[in-house]
Amino acid sequence: MSVPRHASWLELFFDLVVVVAVNQLAHLLHGGAAHGPGALDIVAFFTLYLAIWLVWVTFTLYSSVVAEKVRVSAMFVGMAGIAVMAAAVPHSMDGRAAVFAAAYLATTAIGSGAFQRSGKVVLSWTAASQNAGLVPWIVSLWVGNPWAKLGLWLFGLALTMTVSVFASRGDHDELLARLNERVRRRAEPRLPAIEAAQLDTRHLGERxxxxxxxxxxxxxxxxxxxxAGVGNWRPGAGAGWLLLLAVVSAFLLLITLWWLNIRxxxxxxxxxxxxxxLPAHFVVIASVTTVAAGLGAVAAGPAAHLAASSAWLMCGGTxxxxxxxxxxxxxxRRWPLRVAAVLVPLAAALSAPWVPAAVLVTAMAVAAGAQLLALRTKRITEA
Structure with missing residues (x-):
């Protein structure tokens, strides 16, 4: 019986750069207090997040597959590449767009190259070693319009995801044969024959x-x-109580979402x-990040009406x-309660122009609690 493998110190150190990247990305959703983030910031948020996440996935799968044979230098360079991408996020649509795109291209190439030199390929996620969506990113280096640039980036990311997902459903033996034929044509004797990688699903789940x-x-x-930025924490007349309601509801919401995730x-x-x-994982992390940005706005003004874009991002994320x-x-089992749990935050977003922001968080906490109740009831019944 093999000993379960856990995340190594190198992998944990590598993930530290993700902390910085997520923090930088969340700032794109702050916007102004009255109007919230604009359309360009919202689209940029999801586009840049997906790009950084795809690079992280490549290095995560690489380290998971090769285990103790991981090339430490490749991991460090990958870490530096994600750090550059994170640093470029605040100005990614103006002066540092080319920096972000170049860092994405270079870091992706390094991760894919390390994977190819290992002689392994994850057939259920070929984007880790064969990224099919790099050409639009290269073209974007000569495009100045922010929306056109974002369009090219999104097109490239969509190609990467689509090709990888559809390739996973094809004939794996045929895919391996094509990959090995490509290696032979390149006449690179240092590259070993490519074989299917055996993923450690427990280790991947942990990462x-x-x-x-x-x-x-x-x-x-x-x-x-x-x-911490609120000057007066005393309940007082109305606003203070709403701050208390927002803080308690936000804490309960995060606890419930955390419990749903680990369970x-x-x-x-x-x-x-x-x-x-992996696509489900991206939806989860992007959703929690939009909720995080919204909670910050609510805590800063619990008695105010949350801006429409902030309300829809926060409630839609939930x-x-x-x-x-x-x-x-x-x-x-118990599908009516679970459907209601999904719809309640959307109803809260519709009511955002008329109700205090703190109430929106309370509605989300109730919805998350309802789903947890429905799922746990099912587990208890089966036991």
Whole structure:
């Protein structure tokens, strides 16, 4: 019986750069107090997040597959590349767009090259070693318009994801044969014959779960930072009580989402192949990050009406998180309560122009609690 493998010190050190990247990305969603983030910032947030996450996935799968044979230098260079991308995030649509794109291209090439030299390929996520969406990123280096640049980046990322997912459903023997034929044509004797990698699903689940925990940490940071900036914490007449309601509801919301994740999402051995688990993982981390940005805005003004864009990002993120958990659990028990849990945050977003921001957080906490109740009832009944 093999000893379960856990995240190494190198992998944990590598993940530290993700802390910085998530923090930088969350700032794109702050916007102004009255109007919230604009359309360009929102699209840039999801685009840059997906790019940084794809690079992280490449190095995560590489270190998971090769284990103790990992090239430490490649991991450090990958870490530096993600750090450069994170540093470019605040000005990624103006003066540092080319820096972000070049860092993405270079870091992706380094991660894929390390994978190819290992002689392994993850057939259920070929993007880790064969990224099909790099050409639009190269073209974007000569494009100045921010929306056109974002469009090219999104097109490239969509190609990467689509080709990887569809390749995972094809004939794996045929895919391996094509990859090895490509190696032979390149006439590089140093490259070994490519073979299918055996993923340690428990180790991969742990790495995915650690990323989610990092994002929950960002949510805690946003809330605490906003509350620390409030001058008067006393309940007083109305506004102080709403601050207390917002803080308590936010804390309960994060606890419940955390519990749903470790119980039914990403914490231990993943039950799904990477082509399913990885896209679901991105939705989860992006959702929690949008919730984090919203909680910061609510804590700063619990009695105010949250801006429409901030309200929809926060409430929509909660609904998306709960929906992914529903799909991962994939059973039909107590479905009316679970459907209601997904819809309640969206109803809260619709009411944002008329109700205090603190009430929106309370509605999200109730929705998350309802889903947890529905899923736990199912487990108790089966036991």
């Amino acid at each position: 995915l779960g650690l990323f989610v925990i990092i994002v929950f940490g960002e949510a805690m940071l946003q809330g605490v930072r906003a509350v 039914y999402g990403f914490a231990e051995e993943t039950r799904f192949p990477p082509a399913v688990a 609904s998306a998180f709960l929906l992914v958990i529903d799909l991962l659990v994939a059973h039909a």
